[in-house]
Amino acid sequence: MVRAVYPGSFDPVTLGHLDVIRRAACLVDEVVIGVLVNRSKHPMFTAEERVEMLRECVKDLPNVKVQTFNGLTVDFARNSEAKIIIRGLRAVTDFESEMQIAQTNRIAEPGIDTMFFATSLQYAYLSSTIVKEMAFYGSDVAKFVPLNVAEKLRSKFAEQQNG
Numbered sequence: 489m490v491r492a493v494y495p496g497s498f499d500p501v502t503l504g505h506l507d508v509i510r511r512a513a514c515l516v517d518e519v520v521i522g523v524l525v526n527r528s529k530h531p532m533f534t535a536e537e538r539v540e541m542l543r544e545c546v547k548d549l550p551n552v553k554v555q556t557f558n559g560l561t562v563d564f565a566r567n568s569e570a571k572i573i574i575r576g577l578r579a580v581t582d583f584e585s586e587m588q589i590a591q592t593n594r595i596a597e598p599g600i601d602t603m604f605f606a607t608s609l610q611y612a613y614l615s616s617t618i619v620k621e622m623a624f625y626g627s628d629v630a631k632f633v634p635l636n637v638a639e640k641l642r643s644k645f646a647e648q649q650n651g
């Protein structure tokens with residue numbers, strides 16, 4: 489049984505994340521998506537909202553689970569009894585920090601390896617931050633996020649404008 493964890497903020501999940509999740513789900517027995525809760529940067533969506541959006545997006549993938557986690561990714565992986573940490577690599581800019589984290593994690597826990605997925609070309613410049621920026625200005629984000637996420641972004645911004 490090969491289990492992998494896929495940690496991230498997922499604020500919100502994009503088609504780029506989902507592409508990585510689908511590809512990983514074909515290679516390992518189980519993928520546990522970890523939604524990071526304790527972050528100094530303030531996420532737009534609560535951890536519960538991020539989990540809910542993700543669960544809706546992966547409901548057709550029986551070997552993919554979604555949960556929240558606190559603290560270090562390597563501890564999350566160990567507690568989940570996972571041998572693999574999945575990360576996506578977009579541009580070269582991702583590379584340096586991801587390598588640093590992967591090397592540190594491997595020293596901390598030699599039994600756990602990081603597996604990188606090179607982004608699919610059409611999502612190479614896609615990030616949750618860009619999607620939020622576009623949605624904020626009323627731009628259509630349907631090409632970048634699943635429908636349920638696009639709707640949630642719309643209602644979140646409407647909520648903020650009214651509140």
Ligand code: ADP
Pocket residue numbers: 495496497498499502503504505508574575576577578582606607608611612613614615616
């Ligand atoms: P974090 O704040 O931990 O980087 P993110 O939710 O932004 O969390 O990303 C989680 C993981 O998904 C990271 O490994 C990131 O590089 C990867 N990722 C984000 N966007 C894409 C994309 N468009 N294509 C492939 N991988 C991506």
